[in-house]
Amino acid sequence: MLFFITLLVPVGVVSCVAGSLALADPLVVRVGVYENPPKVFTDDNGDVQGLFPDVIEYVATEEGWELEYVAGNWTQCLERLSSNEIDVMVDVAISEERVEEYSFSNESMFLSWGVVYSQPESAVESIPELDGMRMAVMSESIHTIGEGGILSLIEEFQLNVTVVEFDDYTQVFESLDSGDVDVGVVNRIFGGMYEDEYDVVRTPIIFNPTDLRYATPKNSTIGPYLIERIDSHLTELKRDSDSIYYQSLHTHMPYLFEAESEIPGWLMPALLTSFGVLALIVSMNLLLRHKVKVRTAELQDAYE
Template identity: 35%
Template sequence: MRAGVYDNPPLTIISDTGELSGIHVDLLKNIAVKEKWDVTFVPGSITQGIERLKAGEVDILLPLAYSADRVKYLDFNNVTVIVNWGQVYTPKTKAMQSFLDLEGKRVAVVRNNVQYSALKDMMEQFWIKPVYVEVDGFDKVFDLLRHNQVDAGIVGRFYGMANEAKFDVAASPIVFNPIEVRYGFPKGSGSDLIQAIDSQLTAMKGMPNSPYHQALEKYLQISNKKRNAGLDKMGHCHDCSGLRNFCSSKCVPET
């Protein structure tokens, strides 16, 4: 199996030496052992990953946010790994409170990223006209912010949480577009893989101390221990790590 992967911490992490880790990587490696798959990872950008997937050059791409547009030309597994959403970040010297503050501002975005598409559609609906600066990864978004070369940048909330201190950037209160992050497959060719991955994910989610819960605790410090109504202190659901209002799963009390 050839697995496309791009750097998107903490979901997928590619170190300076090329070592791979992260929630989606750890889970796929665990599933591969159980299913006796031989996995070769193919690193690149998200744009390269999607193009390789469409061309059948890789069998799976991780991670990949589900969207109605992408499902037209790609397949997804059915069991959500985690829920993510977009967040606006700024340099420490600037502050933004609402989408209206983006009018006329230079906003760094990642090509082919779902959050970029969602923001662009939203801005057009409200006649807000940012100046988009397209780059190939979240790290480049934060690098532009750090050097005050843009006024704002859009990243996934998990990447922001993991890297805002490293790049010395500021999180704004502007969040949007909750999305289900899964695995992507070439259109019409991944049914056996999808079935196996969904089966393994379903089993892991239902088992305390499974590789799924271990991955969440390792990379997000979200524990599977007993908590009120199945939510942590920040209101994250244990099943998908989404906020209560954005959660795609039913949050139930743990016993």
């Protein structure tokens, strides 16, 4: 009974908000955006582009909303989300910690994971080989902090790594390209799109599969309504291989389809999800093997 009552609350809120909006002026939705191409970015004309903006602009057109983009860096957008200064933020990876602070759309937009890049002369192939290196990361990124982030892996493997934080992934690649750091961590989408523009090399190290969604403030009055409408439209868009969702994927992330031209568009999300699960299994296997080695060495020392 408690579970049933819990479900009724957001439904009631959505119904009340939707009813009042039908009688009011167009709803102005403040959308937090930051630079994380090709998922979200500002072009040379100052226009917001990317997969996430394309989809929410479609939803806004269908619902009669007026979007007001609020630009900032990643950390600023999260702070604005927490303080209810924006109504929705694009491209936010869901995690147990973030669910406590923000509300998320139920429908996933995309799956990503972290990738370690190195300088061309480096031959980094595993996490333990990062010991003693300087590493560039994006500040507060899901691939930097949290249970599955690179900092957690560094701690688990007991590595001595100098971490240098930047505001975005472009700065991470620039730092690696200039030789200021030995390795850098970016998400696989940014890496796949821009690795050829910098003197960097993708390593076999992948970790931390993450589910990317839209997020709203926990205490937002219109948050439940926004999530319900975004979920409804996104579900339909993902069922239609000719929708703006797949058009945007082809436009902003063409490399995802270059090797899979014979694969139906509707199958891509399933393949990406499967690979994400595989990435998680590989990461956990590496971590387990390392812990076994450490424990074995401790036991050997104890008996000597």
